[in-house]
Amino acid sequence: xxxxxxxxxxxxxxxxxxxxxxxxxxxxxxxxxxxxxxxxxxxxxxxxxxxxxxxxxxxxxxxxxxxxxxxxxxxxxxxxxxxxxxxxxxxxxxxxxxxxxxxxxxxxxxxxxxxxxxxxxxxxxxxxxxxxxxxxxxxxxxxxxxxxxxxxxxxxxxxxxxxxxxxxxxxxxxxxxxxxxxxxxxxxxxxxxxxxxxxxxxxxxxxxxxxxxxxxxxxxxxxxxxxxxxxxxxxxxxxxxxxxxxxxxxx
Amino acid sequence: xxxxxxxxxxxxxxxxxxxxxxxxxxxxxxxxxxxxxxxxxxxxxxxxxxxxxxxxxxxxxxxxxxxxxxxxxxxxxxxxxxxxxxxxxxxxxxxxxxxxxxxxxxxxxxxxxxxxxxxxxxxxxxxxxxxxxxxxxxxxxxxxxxxxxxxxxxxxxxxxxxxxxxxxxxxxxxxxxxxxxxxxxxxxxxxxxxxxxxxxxxxxxxxxxxxxxxxxxxxxxxxxxxxxxxxxxxxxxxxxxxxxxxxxxxxx
Numbered sequence: 360x361x362x363x364x365x366x367x368x369x370x371x372x373x374x375x376x377x378x379x380x381x382x383x384x385x386x387x388x389x390x391x392x393x394x395x396x397x398x399x400x401x402x403x404x405x406x407x408x409x410x411x412x413x414x415x416x417x418x419x420x421x422x423x424x425x426x427x428x429x430x431x432x433x434x435x436x437x438x439x440x441x442x443x444x445x446x447x448x449x450x451x452x453x454x455x456x457x458x459x460x461x462x463x464x465x466x467x468x469x470x471x472x473x474x475x476x477x478x479x480x481x482x483x484x485x486x487x488x489x490x491x492x493x494x495x496x497x498x499x500x501x502x503x504x505x506x507x508x509x510x511x512x513x514x515x516x517x518x519x520x521x522x523x524x525x526x527x528x529x530x531x532x533x534x535x536x537x538x539x540x541x542x543x544x545x546x547x548x549x550x551x552x553x554x555x556x557x558x559x560x561x562x563x564x565x566x567x568x569x570x571x572x573x574x575x576x577x578x579x580x581x582x583x584x585x586x587x588x589x590x591x592x593x594x595x596x597x598x599x600x601x602x603x604x605x606x607x608x609x610x
Numbered sequence: 611x612x613x614x615x616x617x618x619x620x621x622x623x624x625x626x627x628x629x630x631x632x633x634x635x636x637x638x639x640x641x642x643x644x645x646x647x648x649x650x651x652x653x654x655x656x657x658x659x660x661x662x663x664x665x666x667x668x669x670x671x672x673x674x675x676x677x678x679x680x681x682x683x684x685x686x687x688x689x690x691x692x693x694x695x696x697x698x699x700x701x702x703x704x705x706x707x708x709x710x711x712x713x714x715x716x717x718x719x720x721x722x723x724x725x726x727x728x729x730x731x732x733x734x735x736x737x738x739x740x741x742x743x744x745x746x747x748x749x750x751x752x753x754x755x756x757x758x759x760x761x762x763x764x765x766x767x768x769x770x771x772x773x774x775x776x777x778x779x780x781x782x783x784x785x786x787x788x789x790x791x792x793x794x795x796x797x798x799x800x801x802x803x804x805x806x807x808x809x810x811x812x813x814x815x816x817x818x819x820x821x822x823x824x825x826x827x828x829x830x831x832x833x834x835x836x837x838x839x840x841x842x843x844x845x846x847x848x849x850x851x852x853x854x855x856x857x858x859x860x861x862x
Contacts, residue, residue, distance in 0.1 A: 389717075473700075481698035484658055485712040486684045 373568045376490060380564060383488065383495035393496035401462050401497070402504025409508045410515050412457045416449050417441060417516025421523040425530075434528050438538030441520035446543060446551040450513035452599050455558035458505065459591035463566040466497055467587035470570025471580045479571070494567040498560060505559035506552060513551065546610045550602065557598050562591045611636050612657055612768065612801065617666035619652055619823075626652045627663070628823045634816060639790065639800040641814035643807060645845070649823040650803040651695065654770045657801060658692055659683040670768070691761030695772040697753045699745040699760070705732075706741035709760045731759040735789060751782030758789055769793055771802045775809050787813050807846055811835075819845060 387394070424444075425437045470493055473479050482489045517539060524530040569587035573580050612634040619627040627649045634640030642650045655661040656668050659675050667674045675686050699708050706728055707714065713724045732738050735755040745753055754774065761769055771790060775783035783806075790813055794800050804810055810817055817834045819827045819842060827837050834842060835849070843850065 476696050477694040477698040478700055480655070480660055481692070481694060481700075483660055484687060484690075484692050485715065486687060487715050488680075 369572075372572070373564070376494065376568050376571065377564050379488070379490040380495050380498050380567075383491035384499070386491050386495065387499070390492060390496050393492065394499050397496045397500035398504050400465070401458075401500050402508060405458060405461055405504075405508060406511060408457055408461065409454055409512050412453050413445070413450060413512030413515040414519040416453050416512070417445055417519035418523050420444050420449065420516070421520035422527065425524060425528045429528065435530055435534060436538065437520070437524050437528060437530055438535035439542035441524075442517055442539040442542050443547060445513050445516040445520070446547050448599070448603070450516060451509050451551055451554035451558065452595065454505065454509045454512045454555060455562065455595040455599075456592055458501075458508065458558075459562045459595060460588050462497075462501060463562050463588045463591045464584050466563065466566035467569040467573075467584045468580060470494075470567055471573030471583050474571060474573045475576065475580060489571070490567075494564070494571075497567060498563040501559040501563040502556055505555040509551070509555040546606060549610070550606045554599065554602055557602070558595050561594045561598065565591050565594065611669075611671060612640070612799065613669040614653065614656070615667050615669065617653075617656065617663040617668065619649070619656070619661065619663050621652075626823050627656075629666070630820070630823070630825055631666075632818055632825065632828065634799060634801055636799050637794070637797060638815040639794050639802060639813050640816045640818065641802045641804060641810040642818045642820060643804050643810045643845075644820035644826075645805060648820045650805070650820055651772050653820075654692070654772050654801060654803050657768075657770060658690060659686060688764065689766055690768045690770060691764070691766035692770040693754070693757045693761050693772065693774055695776065697745070697757040699753060699757060701745055703744075704741065705743050705745070705748075705756055708745065708756060709763055711760065712764055727763055728759075731762050734762070734792075735759045749782075751778050751785065754778065754782070754786055755789065758786070758793070762793060765796075766798060768799045768801070771800065771804075773804055774802060775804070775806060783809070807849055811849065821845075 383390075421437055421441050424440045425434055428434045428436055428440070470479070473493075479489045482492060521532055521535050524535050525532050566587040569583040569590075573583045575582075612632075614630055614632040617627055617630045618625070630649075630653070632640075632642075632653070642653055644650050652661060656663055657670070659668070659678065662676055667676045669675070670686055670689070673686060675683060678686065700711065703711070706725075709728050709731060710724045713719055713727070728741065729738070732740065735758055737752065737755055737759075740748070740752070740756075745756070748756065758771075758774075774790060775786045778786065787809055790800060790802060802810070802813065811831050814831060817827075817829065817831060818825055819834065821841055827834055827839055827842050829837075835846065837843070
């Protein structure tokens with residue numbers, strides 16, 4: 360009962376933090392430089408990670424499905440499988456999980472460290488709302504940057520798949536691309552491009568929440584950083600399921 | 611004037627402060643001292659309005675700040691500067707950005723004016739020319755002085771110090787205490803929280819001894835050193851020992 364109450368209290372705090380972030384959007388102009396810096400840290404500097412994450416995911420997907428399809432004499436369909444798999448599911452999810460680890464850990468440890476060293480108190484003492492100054496720019500930056508990063512993962516995944524399909528399965532590249540374009544519909548893009556926005560919002564707000572609630576020195580900081588990453592990853596998988604269900608049911 | 615009236619505070623089921631009443635006169639250095647975990651820093655955070663008491667009230671210049679909203683509190687906080695125990699300098703900002711943080715955030719002054727003020731406070735703390743340095747390039751004593759400069763930039767009427775000389779060597783510690791006196795001489799009221807009794811005795815106009823969230827003794831240095839309470843005697847044991855030694859030397 361006690362832990363249930365505690366969970367409800369945490370949810371309440373998280374909801375209040377989220378509302379405060381929305382309120383902070385009115386200070387968009389004031390914190391523009393902070394938003395730009397976060398866009399670079401969260402987005403631009405994660406490009407390499409996402410590039411290789413997407414590339415290898417596409418390669419593995421092609422190898423695994425290609426050989427299975429080959430058994431039924433349908434290896435030419437590999438382009439279709441890779442395109443749908445990357446655009447609808449693996450692109451957003453792999454980007455989400457990689458960024459949950461990277462951005463989630465960054466946000467929780469940075470803000471948590473500031474909490475422990477009283478920098479958050481100092482901000483409040485000097486009249487700054489720390490949620491507006493720290494969480495709002497991170498959330499805006501994440502929502503803006505996750506979409507192009509997911510596109511990078513999608514494209515590199517399909518390109519990796521194409522190369523492997525040509526070299527390992529001997530599927531002609533033009534045929535591969537024809538399969539890719541024939542198989543993709545508008546709803547696949549809606550599914551693939553809506554998810555990163557949701558993932559970005561939740562990764563950023565959850566990790567900021569864990570940062571702000573850090574207590575108990577370095578042990579607490581470590582614990583909250585782990586929690587930020589674990590909860591973000593769990594939420595990504597849950598949201599992916601919910602989004603997939605909604606898209607299949609209603610579109 | 612700063613007043614705490616029957617203030618109690620409970621955090622995570624632990625009684626931090628229990629019916630604490632305290633008054634610090636304008637222009638004085640009020641020292642709150644006591645062992646670690648006695649509730650000293652909580653008093654500072656309540657004066658600043660960062661924490662609200664469960665009961666009782668905190669009055670700053672006649673205004674009860676406990677019922678105020680964050681926006682209204684900001685007006686009161688503009689009267690105060692604080693030096694945190696761990697300095698709380700922003701790691702990602704330079705000394706200039708740290709010291710001018712409040713003024714840059716408020717965006718009410720020209721950059722040139724802010725730069726001049728920063729120069730002025732850096733000269734006051736005797737550390738000119740370090741504007742471009744980052745906190746991790748400074749020593750402990752330098753960081754403390756920068757934290758004092760940051761607290762002073764908007765010439766607050768009240769300056770709060772949390773363990774200002776803790777962890778510093780005696781020379782740096784003395785420099786910080788001198789700086790606190792210098793700030794007082796400019797007309798600010800100061801509240802210093804410390805567990806170092808020699809510091810308390812050397813700078814305090816008014817001393818308040820706290821233990822387990824309650825005030826054990828309150829008064830001038832003379833009142834405290836003449837207290838008959840056992841805890842006071844135990845806490846000031848080293849000072850009493852020094853006094854005894856001096857007396858013996860004089861007799862010899």
